[in-house]
Amino acid sequence: MTGKDLLYKYLDYKYLWSNSDRLNEKPSIIRRQQLNSLLDAFGLSKKHVNPLVQMKYFLSGRKEELNRSQHLNKLSDIQYFEQGEFLNDREYDVNEELIIRAFDKIKELYKNPPESRMNRPIHVGWMFNDLMNFRQEIFKVAYPWGGMDEGFAVGLIYSKYLQSELKKTINENLNKIDETLWLIIDPQKREIDLETIKSEFQYPDVDLEEIDLNWRIENY
Numbered sequence: 001m002t003g004k005d006l007l008y009k010y011l012d013y014k015y016l017w018s019n020s021d022r023l024n025e026k027p028s029i030i031r032r033q034q035l036n037s038l039l040d041a042f043g044l045s046k047k048h049v050n051p052l053v054q055m056k057y058f059l060s061g062r063k064e065e066l067n068r069s070q071h072l073n074k075l076s077d078i079q080y081f082e083q084g085e086f087l088n089d090r091e092y093d094v095n096e097e098l099i100i101r102a103f104d105k106i107k108e109l110y111k112n113p114p115e116s117r118m119n120r121p122i123h124v125g126w127m128f129n130d131l132m133n134f135r136q137e138i139f140k141v142a143y144p145w146g147g148m149d150e151g152f153a154v155g156l157i158y159s160k161y162l163q164s165e166l167k168k169t170i171n172e173n174l175n176k177i178d179e180t181l182w183l184i185i186d187p188q189k190r191e192i193d194l195e196t197i198k199s200e201f202q203y204p205d206v207d208l209e210e211i212d213l214n215w216r217i218e219n220y
Contacts, residue, residue: 001191002182002191003185004182006039007135009034009035010035012031015139015140017031025215027208027211031208033203034203037202037204039077040201042185042186043086044081046072046075053068055071057070082132084132087124087184092121094187095187096187097183097187098184099122102122124184128184132181135174135177135178135181138170142174143167
């Protein structure tokens, strides 16, 4: 499994199973367990926090501020990942390939980019958060429709078909974004054997389709 698999697991969980009314349902619980195992395997959990990193966090609408330890104590491993906190615990140079790509593309897009900006380090956390927010919105739009509507409503089925054609086009053109997010998540683009993740990180290797189907039968 790779960091890209982790990305897709996260997108699926956030879209359908992270709502408060589903958190205690089996499909949600299993997905969280899988995500937490992958985060641990790829060094993206709070176990890997660098205690030497010091930051201040300001709460919206309040004068109160938190130090990093206080802030991280409020986060789950998934929140630590999705907020890009793992990047604060990573040396900047680890992102070298991504940094070079970004600077090269800006030089290609702009004839005379301001030197003062080009000489600054890239804020990889901002890039990650911006791309991840966009990717989640696209995931919602392009999530595949399945099944057949009750009563075989021809007009509605044709509408779903037209939508699915657009969704297919969108999904076929997400490679650059997904590759960039993968590079941020795991600059080494490692592939960790599933058996290793199962044995060392307690990854539940189960049939999610069957679990989801059973849940739908029980709840609808």
